[in-house]
Amino acid sequence: MPGEPPSSIVPAIRTWWPRIRRLVTFAFFATVAVLLLMHLRTVDWHGVFSAMRSHSIATMLFACLLAVASHALYSCFDLLGRHLTGHHLKTRLVMAINFICYAFNLNLGALVGGVAFRYRLYSRFGLGVDAVTQVLATSMLTNWLGYLLLAGAAFAATPLPVPEDWPVGTAGLRAAGGFLSTLALSYLALCALSRRRVWTVRGHAIRLPSARLALLQLLMSSANWLMIAGILHFLLGAQTPFMLVLGVLLAAAFAGVVTHVPAGLGVLEAVFLALLAGRLPDTAILAALLAYRAIYYLAPLILAAIMYLAFESVSGDKMAARSAG
Template sequence: MERKRWHTWAKRLFTLLFLVLIPVLLFTLARNLDWDEVRQSLLAYKPGSLAVGMVMALCSFLIFASYDLLARSYIGHTLPARQVLPVAFVCYAFNLNFTTWVGGVALRYRLYSRLGLDTPTITRILTLGLLTNWMGYMLLAGGIFALRLVELPSSWPVGTGGLQLIGFVLLAITFAYLVACGTASKRTWQWRDHELTLPSLRLALCQVALGASNWAVMALLIDWLLPDQAFYPSVLGVLLISCVAGVVAHIPAGLGVLETVFLGLLHGQFGQGSLVAALLAYRTLYYLIPLVLAVMTYLILEKRAKAMRRREKPA
């Protein structure tokens, strides 16, 4: 009990430090930033380049939505892809902009329950999706960190050597998961009120591949928006670090966290103006435009669900 209480307070303190540190860093950045350079960098984007970036963003959303198709194979429910993909797309867009509890959890339960799935089935979809996302993350982050493709500032407490050790640990976890899926005799595990059944090795490999692909495409979009001299593995590594920081900080859309980490780790490679412009363009293409599309899709889904309920009512 004492250990749990200490863990809770440590997590709150860590989150509070993020909430204090990020505004301070952003204020310092905004005060010293050449906003004319940011404006010129934004105006320099060609419509064709932004269109390619939008295609990359939509490809990432399609990959993420495929997590739920993978879960359909794992669970065996009969909802068609034309119903699964819009739900997954809406939930991902809301998840990115309004935290996991709003988009990833609450909205997923609401939309899937209206399509006839029960709570345990939705929970298993959610669980497999989380595993897919973070197993792919651990494979990529483990490789990037273990190969020391991201150089941390000397002032950071972890350091490049510590990050490399974390990379080896992440790779070991990913490998252990795949081995367990392929060889474990006990396939079902119980934890409190939750039950987890290990997928087959083939499905687990698909999980890791899909999860890694999604993170890779996200980084590719940022790399596309940065100047030509960007080193893609470094961009990918910085994105992976910033996403974990965003999860810890619990800030909707990771607002300010992404920018702080990128500016802290890549400020020596790019001008601050061009880097901020790239991140603003990324947020527009990957967060705001998909959110608008998701809101419209959600309204359509709600309208269809309402019509279905009317048809099902006895005359």
């Protein structure tokens, strides 16, 4: 019939497809390895170890516990997507994939960690593109939903000491805070009141969660951002108000997204130095941020890389069998 491929093409495709898949897999793995090595080479390891030695054991231990709790909580974000899609991958498997994606996202950027790793790993366990897209969208939205609410509260309640040469002043931040909080509350209202429960984004169906699930998204995300701010608060010696540290962190997170710098390298430090100038010595701020990167970024990245290698070492058939249940 017109439009059908010649019969000789189908066997050729079937013959070459396994080789193409192996080539794509090797290319993905090689790209990840190169990006990982490049990232680790940019780390000032001497400064990291010096910064960690400058803090007391109790401070480092408490910061580590908060980091573990934060990563564990974030690893549950994809479980919300599982609830919406109805897929049946095991809880511990979903959390493991979520943890790997988050660790690589923090260090190599959202495109590699948040997107590529999710599609790569979930597809190996049999999830279709639409299901992975729903999980990805739900996880990303959960993360930024809490950000919107907390940034709105922090910018409005505790105005940041913005330098005079910044384009946005205190009044502008307060206005931005009100706008961000409105966005978060509008999402809750949409989930509670909208009659349309499925939205199409670039050809993919995205299901709107219930009001209860949306509220859970808000609570989980807010708790995660608060724990991250708690890590920095204690590493800074608890010498600055917690709400101020939270506001600076949220401002730095926004700046990191806008600049598209992997792991926010340089951006985080610049924002903290600018907004905490005069409150703490620059050396203390930098030491706290280096210790924070070691605890929250680098240590999870090493563990995530090991877990990812373990996943890649298992054949597709075995992975599909393990995912059942």
